[in-house]
Amino acid sequence: VRRALLWAGVLAAAGCQRPETQVDLHIFAASSLSEAFTALAPGFEAAHPGVRVRLTFAGSQTLRLQLEQGAAADVFASANAEHVEALAAEGRVEAARPFARNHLVLIVPLEDPAGIESFAQLPRARRLVIGTPQVPVGAYTRQALLRAEALYGPGFSAAVLSRVVSEESNVRLVRAKVAMGEADAAVVYASDAVGGAPVRALPLPDAAQVPAEYWAAAVTGGPQRALAEAWLQGLGAPEAQAVLTRLGFEVGR
């Protein structure tokens, strides 16, 4: 038995050992970047042999909290400037820069149970979902509702918010409730309506639109600081910008 245990230990130790060249680049990114960063990772790995990109997606505020609690990441990408700036002010991230933009759209389930054809008809909904005030999409949505009062009169925002049945902690959970048909409508990013999600997108009027700006930064003292910088610079490269554009983001000036 003792010999068996010894062998088990040796095998376990061998199993834990990685090839010496393999390093992990840990990237924390906003939920809305899921497809974009997933698409960018293989190219980065090919350009940097021995590097494995590990992606974590969640609401930007959740990732900020984790970084504040000492999570070991190398890059942080947020769907707004606020969470990056807050972390920079605490000395937790550095070399922050914007790299993409997005705008808001209204989505409804394919069968459109509430018969919503425009942003103005949003108070028709029986059930709405929205991001929490902390998640960027939730903050942008509340701004858009207030801006829309210039078009639809005071009380529009309150009328819409009174239909909210749930506050979700990231934009993909918001989208999921609409895709499942449980919510009549929701506001998400334009890039969230691109691709396979079974939802129909409607535009917001220009006067209500709130531009979303994506910021990325390197984690101060992160394990792979040089690779983090390479990822950040890569986001500005034409290949990455093409991927972001294809997936519904806006890039350049």
Add this chain to the structure above:
Amino acid sequence: VSPPRGRWPVALAAAPMLLLLALPVGALLASSSPSALASGVRHPLFGPALALSARTTVVSLALVVLAGTPLAWWLAVAPRRATRAVELLVDLPIVLPPAVVGIALLETFGRRGVLGPALDALGVQVPFTPGAVVLAQVIVSAPFYVQSAAAAFRRVDRDLLLVARTLGQGPAGAFLRVAVPVALPGLVGGAALAWARAIGEFGATLLFAGNLPGTTQTVPLAIYMALESDVRAALALSLVLAGAAVVLLLALRGVPALWARWHAVRGPEEAR
């Protein structure tokens, strides 16, 4: 049982697990201060979440006891062959991840769910309402009560019931006047466990009932959401919930002992 010299290695081997269990609770207590607790209690999420948790868990506990007791009795008295499959079903929510329960509830009561169109025709909306919170709590907590109650009912001496019947009690009278009082410690213990599970319910609630302060945001959800804006509030909410759990646990241990003592004083064994 073992000689005193042999106990030390056992105690030493037991220590790591004990430490691991005690450490997080201790850390939670150590991280708090009266002022932090006070500011947490004043947090706008705190009051509504606590009130909602109290309200929904009282309702769900009542439903679990009312609907679970007959099921537990049936499990205790029906032939083993018949109960085996049912017991498996009763245990299922314990082993199912709460997120799975949440999705399953949406697939049942959601708009595209099995009962969705029928409920919609009646004008009844279940998901994202306080009723959904209760439903999620009932499903995840019922197994704890039903199992415990069934075990307690199985220990009830059948001869006692027969005696009650011969003394003129109907089946319902025999059940309520004999079986329930004899099994009461087990019923109370099961109810307390079920209540504790309902108070802590998070995953199924988040998916099925959503998260809206004052409507469906229970204390566990408020803790999760508060963490993203105000860590102190999350900590204060955690402390309150931990305190409630400790009180519940003490009651769980204390009630059967008190019950036994009370019966020993009043009961036929008092001559002992």
